[in-house]
Structures are given as structure tokens and as C-alpha cells.
Amino acid sequence: MQIYSHWARTTLAAQNADGAPIQLIAYTGSDESLAAAQAAGRQVLQHRQARLLADEKLGEYPTGKAPLREQLEQRIYDTHGTLIAALTRNRYGSVVLNAHRVMFLDVDDLDLRQSLIRQRPTEPFSLIRFFRELFSPAAPPPPPVPPLALQEQLQLRLAAWLQLHPEWNFRLYRTRLGFRLLVTHQLLAPTSTEAQEIFAAMLTDAVYVRLCQSQDCYRARLTPKPWRIGWHRPTQPFPYDTPEQAEQQQQWQTQYAARSAAFSVCELVGEYGSGHMTPEARLLTELHDAACLGGRKLA
Known part of the structure; x- marks a missing residue:
């Protein structure tokens, strides 16, 4: 990290x-x-x-x-005193869990939706239909993919992976615009071969993958995005040049925390696989769930 x-x-x-x-x-x-x-x-x-x-x-x-310029909130150590994670505040004010080797995956609805559309069967080419469509009004767009279908697709991908790798264990969460996966059975470096395989198999967001690889850690947002809770981004960029700027940021964080209380970041869908958890994964799972779950509106 x-x-x-x-x-x-x-x-x-x-x-x-x-x-x-x-x-x-x-x-x-x-x-x-x-x-x-x-x-x-x-x-x-x-x-x-x-x-x-x-x-x-x-x-x-x-x-x-280059290291991300984020304010350090807390370092997290295992029972042996080894650093396994850190909490930082990102550029728009949300608290982020940076996990050294406990793997989080960010899967967007958009990527799952595009994958489903590509899987839909196509009709064979017809010259008559081609000319009919050429001179007729534009056809309506295809029906939207229901959210449940996106979840089912990801669950099928999990099932397929577990058929080949029964020792793996995942926790699946629903987020505002996608899903979050937490791998608990072993520790993995973001640049490892296994990590690249699971990134691809679960259609992990490409930008997220590059960030994990460049920062040598996985990231999971623990608090809402401010614009989703009716609040604005911080007015002062970090690091702060004056005590006054630091005080303004503290006031922003106080209001942000109060507004965040009515929202959750994700909800647990289920656990899939062997059920095994490393001590490090158990510690971060408890921290993550305490911060992110709550049954409220997702933000």
C-alpha cells in the first residue's frame, strides 16, 4: 500500500x-x-x-x-502487529478502506448489462427485413435489463468459478450501481495471476482494477458519496495550507457524517463457497459490514 x-x-x-x-x-x-x-x-x-x-x-x-493524496484516518493491524489495511478520506470526502491483501472487487451494473446484451441471440440476416427497417421509423430500444437479472448473472459467474475452485469463498454485496465482492478464504496480491483471473471472470470494473494494481491494494468505499445524500464535495483540497482550511474541512465532515447516518453504502446479498475466512478477512469483514450495512437507502 x-x-x-x-x-x-x-x-x-x-x-x-x-x-x-x-x-x-x-x-x-x-x-x-x-x-x-x-x-x-x-x-x-x-x-x-x-x-x-x-x-x-x-x-x-x-x-x-504515484500514491493517492488522501488524508490518513486510521491504520489497521492484525493480532501480530502487521499492517493489513488503512482508512483514508478520498478527494470527494468519503472514507475508503485500503486493504493490502484482502481482496475486494467492484462490479458495475453497466458491465453486467453489456455482457447480457452481447449474450442475447441475434436473428439471421434478412434482406427483406433490412429494407423494411431502413424505411420504417426507428425501432424502440431493447427493454432494459432488470436488476435481478444482473444479480443472477453475477451469481452464475460465482457458481461457475466455484465449480473449478471449491476452496474459494465470496461475500456478495449490492451497491447503488453495482456489486461488491469480498474474497475471504485467502490473501491475494492485486498483481497476482489469480487476481487477474478473478478480475476478468467477475467483470470487475477496469478502472478499479488498474487502481488496485498501481496502488498495490484493494479499495472499498465505506461512506456515501456526498452528492447522493444531498451534500457537496469538500471545499478545501487536501493537504490543507492553513488552520482555517483544516477547520472548514472539519465542519464539512461533521455535517457529512450527520447526513450519512440516513444511508447505507451496500447490502449483503449472500455468501458463496467454502465459508472459510482468514483472520485478516474476518477482521476487515466486521469493520466493513459495521460501516456499510444498515438496511437504509443505498448511496
Whole structure:
């Protein structure tokens, strides 16, 4: 996992090779201290300034494997004192569980729906039907796929996987616009071969897969998206430059927490497979379910 305890925003008034002024900004993290994060930022900016003066292109701000700039809320350890997860607050204010090796999968309704549409049988080509449709009003769109059909498709995929891998165990949750799977029987690295196979078999969201691989952890949102509960995103980007900004963020979080109480993030559909849980998975399952379930409107 790429999680830092301290983040700093560092700026530098610089010039490019032509003498034109330019403002450089760096976001850097450290587990040692805020001062260490700031020192790392100054080093980054000095390196960028040197490249500018040498007329080298800086390119885009680092992405991909760059750590996510999120406020650390809590680190989670197993009974042996090993770090297994961390809670962070993402850019729009929701609390996210970052699990080192306990696997979560994010499956969108859209991907399941498209898969079902592709599976529908097609009629053989007919020249008569082609001309009839060519000069007739546009046909109505196909009927929408009911949510239950999407769930049944995912359950069939689970059943097929378990036929070949009976030792596996899944917990299946319904989210606002899809499903969440939690693998409990073993620990898996996001870049492992097994992880790639199950990502593909369950039609896991491609953006989510790339994020897990680049950050070397799985992510599960534990609190609602603010716009789904009638609230706005935080007004101050993290990290905060002044005590006033930090205070504004704290006020935002207080109101956000109060509004979130009327909503749930997901609901449990069922458990499938061997029933086995590693100690790490059991710990994170209890934390996840306490935060996400509740039988309220999904957000």
C-alpha cells in the first residue's frame, strides 16, 4: 500500500529557459513528519526547476503508481502487529478502506448489462427485413435489463468459478450501481495471476482494477458519496495550507457524517463457497459490514 501519514503542498516561483515566470507545485508524502514531507517537496521542485532551466519538458504530473493524496484516518493491524489495511478520506470526502491483501472487487451494473446484451441471440440476416427497417421509423430500444437479472448473472459467474475452485469463498454485496465482492478464504496480491483471473471472470470494473494494481491494494468505499445524500464535495483540497482550511474541512465532515447516518453504502446479498475466512478477512469483514450495512437507502 502507498499510504502516508503526512502530506505537504510545496510551491516554488521559478523560471523556464526563456526567463518566463512559472509557479511549480509539488505534493509529497512522508511517514516521518510533516517537515520531512515538506523537505521532499522542496527537493522535487528543485529538480523540476533544474529541468526547466535546461529546457527539458516536465511532462504530466506523475500518475499511475504515484500514491493517492488522501488524508490518513486510521491504520489497521492484525493480532501480530502487521499492517493489513488503512482508512483514508478520498478527494470527494468519503472514507475508503485500503486493504493490502484482502481482496475486494467492484462490479458495475453497466458491465453486467453489456455482457447480457452481447449474450442475447441475434436473428439471421434478412434482406427483406433490412429494407423494411431502413424505411420504417426507428425501432424502440431493447427493454432494459432488470436488476435481478444482473444479480443472477453475477451469481452464475460465482457458481461457475466455484465449480473449478471449491476452496474459494465470496461475500456478495449490492451497491447503488453495482456489486461488491469480498474474497475471504485467502490473501491475494492485486498483481497476482489469480487476481487477474478473478478480475476478468467477475467483470470487475477496469478502472478499479488498474487502481488496485498501481496502488498495490484493494479499495472499498465505506461512506456515501456526498452528492447522493444531498451534500457537496469538500471545499478545501487536501493537504490543507492553513488552520482555517483544516477547520472548514472539519465542519464539512461533521455535517457529512450527520447526513450519512440516513444511508447505507451496500447490502449483503449472500455468501458463496467454502465459508472459510482468514483472520485478516474476518477482521476487515466486521469493520466493513459495521460501516456499510444498515438496511437504509443505498448511496
